Amino acid sequence: MGKAPVRVLITGAAGQIGYSLAIQVSRGTMLGPEQPIILHLLDIPPAAQSLDGVKMELIDAALPLVHGVLATTDVEEACKDVAIAVMVGGFPRKAGMERKDVMSKNVSIYKSQAAALEKHAAKGVKVLVVANPANTNALILRENAPSIPPENITALTRLDHNRALGQVAERLGVHVSGVRNVIIWGNHSSTQFPDVAHGTAGGRPIPDALRDEAWLRGDFVSTVQQRGAAIIKMRGMSSALSAASSACDHVRNWVLGTEPGTWVSMGVISDGSYGAPKDVIFSFPVKCEGGRWEIVQGLSIDEYAAGKIKVTGDELVEEKELALQCLAGE
Numbered sequence: 001m002g003k004a005p006v007r008v009l010i011t012g013a014a015g016q017i018g019y020s021l022a023i024q025v026s027r028g029t030m031l032g033p034e035q036p037i038i039l040h041l042l043d044i045p046p047a048a049q050s051l052d053g054v055k056m057e058l059i060d061a062a063l064p065l066v067h068g069v070l071a072t073t074d075v076e077e078a079c080k081d082v083a084i085a086v087m088v089g090g091f092p093r094k095a096g097m098e099r100k101d102v103m104s105k106n107v108s109i110y111k112s113q114a115a116a117l118e119k120h121a122a123k124g125v126k127v128l129v130v131a132n133p134a135n136t137n138a139l140i141l142r143e144n145a146p147s148i149p150p151e152n153i154t155a156l157t158r159l160d161h162n163r164a165l166g167q168v169a170e171r172l173g174v175h176v177s178g179v180r181n182v183i184i185w186g187n188h189s190s191t192q193f194p195d196v197a198h199g200t201a202g203g204r205p206i207p208d209a210l211r212d213e214a215w216l217r218g219d220f221v222s223t224v225q226q227r228g229a230a231i232i233k234m235r236g237m238s239s240a241l242s243a244a245s246s247a248c249d250h251v252r253n254w255v256l257g258t259e260p261g262t263w264v265s266m267g268v269i270s271d272g273s274y275g276a277p278k279d280v281i282f283s284f285p286v287k288c289e290g291g292r293w294e295i296v297q298g299l300s301i302d303e304y305a306a307g308k309i310k311v312t313g314d315e316l317v318e319e320k321e322l323a324l325q326c327l328a329g330e
Ligand SMILES: NC(=O)C1=CN([C@@H]2O[C@H](COP(=O)(O)OP(=O)(O)OC[C@H]3O[C@@H](n4cnc5c(N)ncnc54)[C@H](O)[C@@H]3O)[C@@H](O)[C@H]2O)C=CC1
Pocket: 011, 012, 013, 014, 015, 016, 017, 018, 042, 043, 044, 047, 088, 089, 090, 091, 092, 109, 129, 130, 131, 132, 133, 134, 156, 157, 159, 160, 188, 228, 237, 238, 239, 240, 243
């Protein structure tokens, strides 16, 4: 007998990332080529027609793994029995808006979606927050869904991780599959710290293979930190294809495991490892097995790295305070 379908929620499903993610999930990129799925697509009423169009296309694609598509603007219906929830919907920053305004809009969205997930999702639901500010949206979700175990709520920094792999591979002129164990520390923002100190390329330590510390501490770090903005400038739209692909990587490794000897970066609840602030959603190197992640321990951190971890950690604490103020004012 075949496997039972798994219900996968995509919020913001009529948007750029949602459109790319729906097809990638439907072709098995997220949960594997043997795992049937039922897609739950959520967007807001103004996007309802576009959302129905996405559903029509998914039917037209005659996808063997897809056993149903629910397209809805009702958050409670969308969350019913979902085992995986990819939260892409959110309020984007618009011209003239202060950070606080964006935060307060997203705090309300993530508060109500947390309540719907808590009430309706399958026990053990795994949540990935993509929408910005991703780490803090995930934290708000956690604060408002106390019955979902904190380790089940994560934020996407895998795109930044993959961007770092890509930059090193391009610089060395090697295939990206030979580059591994880079780390994204901290926030999915321009304060994130992309770190190659423990990474390898073709089995050699990346710093030895590159022999270019100035690039590694300079252009490499700023390119990865600013890559999202650079793509928006080029395309006039967000990095939808690579964000969707990386969201699939994140969930696939979480559910099906990481390769032996390899870690990936995930935004997870911080236990204070490596001097990161506790109780914020912080990106760490993690290994996954049996559907659980674990922070890789015992890596050496020099003064330079500690300084960078502090900067991004401080930003997350500030974001948390702002978000809690917004919550208190609701
Ligand atoms: N963590 C990461 O690596 C990345 C995060 N992002 C973020 O992902 C988010 C989505 O990006 P795009 O798809 O390009 O944006 P988009 O604007 O094309 O799509 C967002 C969708 O969310 C919907 N939406 C808004 N409020 C909603 C709500 N309350 N419930 C459900 N749906 C809602 C909108 O109607 C829209 O269809 C943005 O916040 C963006 O900044 C983008 C790239 C990378």
